[in-house]
Amino acid sequence: xxxxxxxxxxxxxxxxxxxxxxxxxxxxxxxxxxxxxxxxxxxxxxxxxxxxxxxxxxxxxxxxxxxxxxxxxxxxxxxxxxxxxxxxxxxxxxxxxxxxxxxxxxxxxxxxxxxxxxxxxxxxxxxxxxxxxxxxxxxxxxxxxxxxxxxxxxxxxxxxxxxxxx
Amino acid sequence: xxxxxxxxxxxxxxxxxxxxxxxxxxxxxxxxxxxxxxxxxxxxxxxxxxxxxxxxxxxxxxxxxxxxxxxxxxxxxxxxxxxxxxxxxxxxxxxxxxxxxxxxxxxxxxxxxxxxxxxxxxxxxxxxxxxxxxxxxxxxxxxxxxxxxxxxxxxxxxxxxxxxx
Numbered sequence: 001x002x003x004x005x006x007x008x009x010x011x012x013x014x015x016x017x018x019x020x021x022x023x024x025x026x027x028x029x030x031x032x033x034x035x036x037x038x039x040x041x042x043x044x045x046x047x048x049x050x051x052x053x054x055x056x057x058x059x060x061x062x063x064x065x066x067x068x069x070x071x072x073x074x075x076x077x078x079x080x081x082x083x084x085x086x087x088x089x090x091x092x093x094x095x096x097x098x099x100x101x102x103x104x105x106x107x108x109x110x111x112x113x114x115x116x117x118x119x120x121x122x123x124x125x126x127x128x129x130x131x132x133x134x135x136x137x138x139x140x141x142x143x144x145x146x147x148x149x150x151x152x153x154x155x156x157x158x159x160x161x162x163x164x165x166x
Numbered sequence: 167x168x169x170x171x172x173x174x175x176x177x178x179x180x181x182x183x184x185x186x187x188x189x190x191x192x193x194x195x196x197x198x199x200x201x202x203x204x205x206x207x208x209x210x211x212x213x214x215x216x217x218x219x220x221x222x223x224x225x226x227x228x229x230x231x232x233x234x235x236x237x238x239x240x241x242x243x244x245x246x247x248x249x250x251x252x253x254x255x256x257x258x259x260x261x262x263x264x265x266x267x268x269x270x271x272x273x274x275x276x277x278x279x280x281x282x283x284x285x286x287x288x289x290x291x292x293x294x295x296x297x298x299x300x301x302x303x304x305x306x307x308x309x310x311x312x313x314x315x316x317x318x319x320x321x322x323x324x325x326x327x328x329x330x331x
Contacts, residue, residue, distance in 0.1 A: 089282070090308030093289050094301065106286050110279035114271055117252060125259035136260075146256055150317075165313035 043160040046148055053141040053148075054131060063130040068149075068157050071123030075153035078115045082166050085109035113166055120149045215310035219292070219300050230292050237288040241315035244284070247277035249317050284315050 044052070046068075051061055088105040124145065128136065135141070154164040209217070221227050251274035258266035289308050293301060 086309065086312055087305065089286050090289065090305035093286065093293055093308065094304040102286055102290070103283070106282045107279055109282050110275050113278040113282070114275040117255070117274060118271055121252060121255045122259055125256060128260055142256070143253070146252060150252070165316060 045158050045160050046152060047158045049148055049161075050127075050145055053144050054135050054138070056135075060130045064127040065158070067123050067127035068152070070126070071119050072153055072157050074123075075116060075119045078112055078119060079154060082109065082112045082116060085112050086166075116153065116166060117150075120152060121146075124149050211310040211312070211314065215307050218307040218310065219296065219303055221292075221300075226292075226295055229295055233288055233291045237284050237315060241281050241284040244277045244281040245315065245317045248274060248281065251277060281315050285311055285313075288315075 047061070047065060050056065050064055054060070056064060085105060085108040089102060089109060092102045092105050128142075148161060151164045151166060152161075154166065155162070216227065216230070219226075221230060251270045255267055255270040255274065258264075258270055289304065289311060293304055296304070
């Protein structure tokens, strides 16, 4: 009897959690803080979210796009190196290689991870050169967009963020 | 048994936030495109990790959960460091301070080394409890752990977990 009730109880809990999550999400936001989903359920791509976060005009939008298009090109070889380095860690563990071999692979991965971060952040910094003083004085927007650019070059950057990370 | 029921409930209702055994262990995207679905109906990377290795419910999943909890705790300060250094790097780049940028990137690399070390140690610990046929799948399964202990990247549903990700 109790066992038969568990799935129902879980289902109810899930629905409650989902509704609560939606309500909390809808309450957030405000100036500079962007979410890719939005309370309407529409999914916005990164460029649209950045336009909203900084209230970019057309010229600024163009400069943001150019900066991230450049970043995408620069990040391509790093993405490959990241994948290779991560595979090397898994292979070292599976092959029961010693800790020094694993440590070496981990360091290589960390190095590539930092390289990817550098490209992301430099692209954002280049884009931010087009911002006006009042836009630069919005730390909430900057933090929000800094989060948004994490992992942006693992796929095509101007797409709906999907949580890909490295 | 219960974990399988939970996964089915999550899939059936489209609620990835359901606290399945595997999603409790976390779940975010990977470099190979295994991120959480925008629709919220795909399995999390951790679910896929468990399924790839076919971890059993009785011993291996509970053991992995315990190790995961410890690893998550161990990785938390490094995740915070990564977030802070990203912001520091951005500030330095915007201000044109090359020395600060270099320092931020060095600190970032060291934090990334530590958090990736936690990821590798988690995998190695799970590996130790695997049967021979499961061990053959480790390098494939490890893909799903990419960045699992790092701050969460943005998703179409907002940020999935704490941190920057």
